[in-house]
Amino acid sequence: MKTQDRPLDQDDLAMADLGEIQDWTSLAGPDGDDSGPEVVRALVHRVMAETPWQPWPLRQGEVIADEMVSWGFTTPRGSTLIVFDGLVFADCPDSGWSAYDIGPDDIAAAEAGLDAQWPDHFALATRHWGEPDYVGDDSEPGFADDWAPGAAAGHRHLAVWLRPGAELHLYSIKPTKDPLTNAVGVNYAVYID
Numbered sequence: 001m002k003t004q005d006r007p008l009d010q011d012d013l014a015m016a017d018l019g020e021i022q023d024w025t026s027l028a029g030p031d032g033d034d035s036g037p038e039v040v041r042a043l044v045h046r047v048m049a050e051t052p053w054q055p056w057p058l059r060q061g062e063v064i065a066d067e068m069v070s071w072g073f074t075t076p077r078g079s080t081l082i083v084f085d086g087l088v089f090a091d092c093p094d095s096g097w098s099a100y101d102i103g104p105d106d107i108a109a110a111e112a113g114l115d116a117q118w119p120d121h122f123a124l125a126t127r128h129w130g131e132p133d134y135v136g137d138d139s140e141p142g143f144a145d146d147w148a149p150g151a152a153a154g155h156r157h158l159a160v161w162l163r164p165g166a167e168l169h170l171y172s173i174k175p176t177k178d179p180l181t182n183a184v185g186v187n188y189a190v191y192i193d
């Protein structure tokens with residue numbers, strides 16, 4: 001198993017950006033399977049109308065592909081956020097701890113790494129988002145269904161913050177041997193209603 005451990009600076013900025021949105025209702029898009037240029041343009045216009053985030057520009061000659069359902073945005077803090085009609089997540093590749101190239105004999109070490117890193121990520125999220133509406137881990141009986149049916153299935157940790165129109169989740173995936181989990185870390189996303 002290999003690991004990387006970097007400062008949480010990018011996550012700090014991205015969590016601050018996400019924490020500024022108190023009502024996500026107007027950012028939610030249609031709950032459908034549509035894709036393509038019209039879907040992406042509608043998403044971009046919705047996000048630009050409600051946030052200071054700037055969409056990635058199209059390069060000369062670039063077109064929005066028919067299968068596209070999301071778009072990237074840059075915040076005033078310099079964070080990169082990927083937005084779908086029902087989901088927002090930060091792209092912070094140089095922030096935080098992760099384990100990768102996990103082998104079958106590395107599961108306990110990956111779990112220990114997640115447990116060691118969780119408090120710092122949780123403290124950061126709490127600083128930007130306040131006290132969570134729910135927090136739990138897989139050592140608790142019924143954890144998979146405590147927040148909502150199946151909400152924490154396959155997770156090692158989960159914390160949830162409620163906002164109008166959304167749930168902010170901080171979580172880690174539970175590493176397993178079968179199927180073999182090849183990478184883990186502490187992640188977060190906004191699930192928009």
